Amino acid sequence: MAVAAQQTASEQSVWKLEHSYWEYVKANNIESYRALWHPNFVGWPSVSAEPQRKNHITDWITQRTDQGLRLKAFELKPASSQSTGDLVITHYWLTAVWTGKSGDQPSSTSRITHTWVRVGKSWQIIGGMSSPEPHTRK
Numbered sequence: 001m002a003v004a005a006q007q008t009a010s011e012q013s014v015w016k017l018e019h020s021y022w023e024y025v026k027a028n029n030i031e032s033y034r035a036l037w038h039p040n041f042v043g044w045p046s047v048s049a050e051p052q053r054k055n056h057i058t059d060w061i062t063q064r065t066d067q068g069l070r071l072k073a074f075e076l077k078p079a080s081s082q083s084t085g086d087l088v089i090t091h092y093w094l095t096a097v098w099t100g101k102s103g104d105q106p107s108s109t110s111r112i113t114h115t116w117v118r119v120g121k122s123w124q125i126i127g128g129m130s131s132p133e134p135h136t137r138k
Helices: 009-027 030-035 059-066
Strands: 037-044 070-084 087-100 108-119 122-132
Touching: 009 030, 009 070, 009 087, 009 108, 009 122, 030 059, 037 108, 059 070
Parallel strands: 037 122
Antiparallel strands: 070 087, 087 108, 108 122
């Protein structure tokens, strides 16, 4: 990935929001998490059989919290990003550790892509996709 100094100001802003995204999940701050998503969002999370709209964007969180799980820790490892006009695309690996009544769950790593669109002076996610990380990554 490009050194932070080589990133555009837009990319730097969006990477900060990517970290905020996971801090909101960790804090179970659904309101702040939902505010990151554009009203016209469509994306395909790995936990869904089909693409989802904004009205279902928190389903995966509530499914886990309803089971007594909470995000204990995460590591976001940037792979790449690209800024073009009012869009920024991010690609990264996310390793997450969830905890519940029976203790920590095994960590899992996913590949995540988000497309962010500038809305006024801020950014919102308008598209995305995630998939489990194969165990053969080098």
